[in-house]
Amino acid sequence: MERIGSLHEEPMLKGQLLRQVRIAAGHLTGIGKMIEGDAYCVDILKQIAAVQGILGRTARALAESHTRHCVRHAIEEGHGEEKIEELFEALKYLRHF
């Protein structure tokens, strides 16, 4: 079953990423309130930058874990090529790690 992710092999990382995503979601709720309340633009930009930072770190940790498990398994089973291509195709759309 290749479409199962790698995070079940790293429960600690899984918990950590889940917390990061929830923190980012909490920031976004706050950003929504700032927009509603006509907060100062630069203060909103700083909050958006904070969320971007969290998402970048989350994506990086996830891509690394994916390489450590899914890509590694695929290489060990002799079909690493397509997994590697798939990963870098996805990384292209990530704005930043």
Next chain:
Amino acid sequence: MERIGSLHEEPMLKGQLLRQVRIAAGHLTGIGKMIEGDAYCVDILKQIAAVQGILGRTARALAESHTRHCVRHAIEEGHGEEKIEELFEALKYLRHF
């Protein structure tokens, strides 16, 4: 009152950014569920990329509106210099527009 943002001068943009932020927050909730459910890493990465895209467009529209209003007013009143410096300092931390 310089710390009021520019969005009250652009109610349509304000509504639009608010919707974008809520869509991004909805995506993040979905990403949290994907992580919990051991979804495939590359599928999660694509969702994170989608949120990064929305946040980038939100930040860009906000920075442009800020320039169109707050920075412009500051320039008209003769103290544009500090507003411009403040804006570009904030842009430095945004990962991407």
Next chain:
Amino acid sequence: MERIGSLHEEPMLKGQLLRQVRIAAGHLTGIGKMIEGDAYCVDILKQIAAVQGILGRTARALAESHTRHCVRHAIEEGHGEEKIEELFEALKYLRHF
């Protein structure tokens, strides 16, 4: 003559940006030699990251100078709107400051 840039109003910044661009070009020459000589991939990636860093800082300083001069002049003459739109359109294509 609107198509003249802002750097002639800031000779010190102009010299500084020119030096940065030349340093970046020197790095690129080195990167070319590394590729020719089969240098280690990660070492090449680090050099590319260094050039990206220089270019990002150059772009940011230039965009800020542009705002301080060209955009400000346009605002003072009452046609800031189009200049601001033009700037943010260009910033969209910059990968990172």
Next chain:
Amino acid sequence: MERIGSLHEEPMLKGQLLRQVRIAAGHLTGIGKMIEGDAYCVDILKQIAAVQGILGRTARALAESHTRHCVRHAIEEGHGEEKIEELFEALKYLRHF
């Protein structure tokens, strides 16, 4: 000899990356002349964006080739872990693919 890069295993890609880096260097020379000649800031920004685009594509192709060869070899020899960590550490500093 682990510090040899992967590009000697992909001569076509090697030639291609070398050409890209030379094109980027040519652009930088042009950007230097634009700065010297007080070219319009937004035109310079567009050229910088073009170079950033080339460098991003070069870095991405190189990182993918590195994974396809150096990282794969390391995994096959049982020490993939450190290679993967090294790669993602380097990717952190790349501004954008």
